[in-house]
Amino acid sequence: MSSVVAINQRARSADQKALRRQAVLETAETYFLEVGYEAFSMSKLAKKTGLAKGTLYLYFQTREELFLTLYEQSLIRWSHVFFDGLSDSMTSKAYAQKLVSTASADGTFLPLLIRLEHMIEHNVAIPRLISSKQLFIKQVEAIAEATSISLSLSEAQAIEVVKTMGVLLIGASQGDQGPSLDHEELPEDVQDLIASFSSEPLFIKNAVRIIEGIRTEAVSNI
Amino acid sequence: MSSVVAINQRARSADQKALRRQAVLETAETYFLEVGYEAFSMSKLAKKTGLAKGTLYLYFQTREELFLTLYEQSLIRWSHVFFDGLSDSMTSKAYAQKLVSTASADGTFLPLLIRLEHMIEHNVAIPRLISSKQLFIKQVEAIAEATSISLSLSEAQAIEVVKTMGVLLIGASQGDQGPSLDHEELPEDVQDLIASFSSEPLFIKNAVRIIEGIRTEAVSNI
DNA sequence: AGGTTGAAATGACCATTGGTCAGCTATATA
DNA sequence: TATATAGCTGACCAATGGTCATTTCAACCT
Structure with missing residues (x-):
């Protein structure tokens, strides 16, 4: 044995x-x-x-199924790290900061998340894909629960926040995925552009706007 | 001749x-x-x-340079269509609606935008890449100018809005890029998940939150 | 008109890829 | 120790993006 x-x-x-x-x-x-x-x-x-x-x-059935598995493991791993970083009554900025810094720190998670839908999922058998989506749902629910406590939101609001953070994270990460242009060959305007799309500040700023937006909507619905 | x-x-x-x-x-x-x-x-x-x-x-130097060129042309084409759809004093919702519907209507633009940074740009010579980024800057500025008028924002705010809309558009589009699962083989929870990530409503809701957020920040900075 | 020449076009060729499958062999069991 | 099961192998396949020596066309010059 x-x-x-x-x-x-x-x-x-x-x-x-x-x-x-x-x-x-x-x-x-x-x-x-x-x-x-x-x-x-x-x-x-x-x-x-x-x-x-x-x-x-x-x-593994295909290269992509291997990547899907790697993605799932990185999702679980990241969400644990994120959980550990959350505390009660955080500001939305602190929450967003924690989310993006933990996600960026995991070298596997974001690059695979970004490629999930338009690359990886296209070469995976459907039952496997379904189980992956169900794992995703489970993770979203778990993260939403923690979020609800940290940001003092209702469960429904927290789910809305978590889903939206996912969308924003994908969009904001894009800017870090270009080829590395450490070389100084870039004209200033292009360098400025790249700097202005640096993912972390971009994510945090907009995450705050969205979370505050969701809060406000709830108030105005009373 | x-x-x-x-x-x-x-x-x-x-x-x-x-x-x-x-x-x-x-x-x-x-x-x-x-x-x-x-x-x-x-x-x-x-x-x-x-x-x-x-x-x-x-x-074309590479397959990717061909795609980069196709992307540039679709960006220009889309921005013209978007311009034409804008009018003075729009609500942020109408603005977001117009943005996402025109972008989705162009079958080339979003699929290439989504792959720009992590696929296309990685196999294109640097000078070509620089010229592409400069075209992008030009387009952002032009769109920002129109946005400034439509949403009654300062030029700086409008640039912020346009850049952020780009990020959000990429994130929200992701949900439409999965494999087509028309088949009824999907369990209900997974179907609900996919429906809840449908790009257009997702984009519009959050675009509004962000635009209103940017407006509010300006007011509170006075 | 006919030759010269430079550049546009060609397609066989190359290394490499993801994926397959008939055959080989290690090992648990009888 | 013999047998049968099933894990493992790697030569093989069709396809890819990209190259480059060779061919061919058309504008120019006698």
Whole structure:
């Protein structure tokens, strides 16, 4: 009854298979953090894991299903970190700040979130996709509950806030995903533009506007 | 001095080359609207244009530079349509409604905007990228000017609004980019989730919150 | 009119990709 | 120790984006 599967041993029990799958995911995440989404190749991942390419496809139906799994794990991981950073009666600014800083700190979460709908989901079997969406719903509900307490909002308002924060996070992150142009070859106007789309301040400013907007709507509905 | 270049004729003058380049772009856009970004292949585009693949690469450095050009043209085209739809003293809701409906109506603009930073820009030469960013700045300024009038905002506020609308548009569009799941195979909770991320109402609601937020900030700064 | 020349166009070719599957082999069981 | 099951393998496939030596066309110059 060994709980570790050496790379040249076969994973026979369900436990061992789960372990191997997780080991592949961990290698994949490290590799992903090195090269990013586009340059990520299944052949190279096979080499890195010490397995044959065909074996990877015993554990994941497609490259995208692997990414979907990585995304799910990063979502869960991030939401725990975010939870831990929340406290009662936060200002909307502090809340937004915590949200964006924890999300940015996880190198996997945002790059995969951004590619979820228009890349990853397009090459994943539908039942797998459904289970992923259901996990997402569960996470949104959990985050909304914590949000409701932190921002003193009703449950319905908190759900609205969380969904909207997701949308805003995707939009605001976009600005950090361009090619790295550390070089000084850029004209000043272009540098200013890029600076003005820096994701964190952009996110925080607008998150505050939206949260305050949602609060106000509730008051005016009384 | 012919202003049309038959497919089996050579484009020799600068004019003819520009014409041919534009003809390729038009075929490419039609093809893109049929199959989308991922399935778009340069070999197939070559067949559709009646040119050899190598010839395409005389007119565009990479697949992505072609997409960047298509994006630029769709940005210009959309902003004209948007201008035409604006009038003096609009409500922020009417403004947001016009913005999102015109953007969605252009089948090319949003799908390319969404992929700009994390896909397209990563395979385009830097000088080309700079010129594209400068075109973007120009468009933002023009749209901001029209916005300033329509929403009765200062120029600075209008620029803030326009930039933020861009961010929100990208985030909100994401929800429409998933695989088409017309099939009834989806459980109810997942269907509800997808419905709640429908881009147009999501965009409008939050655009209003943000615009009103920007207005309020200005007042409280006096 | 016929030759020269430079540049536009070509398409076979290359490395690489995601994905498959017939065959191999490690291992639990009898 | 023999057998059967099933995990694993890697050569193979069709496709991709991109290249470049070669071909071909048309404008120019005798």
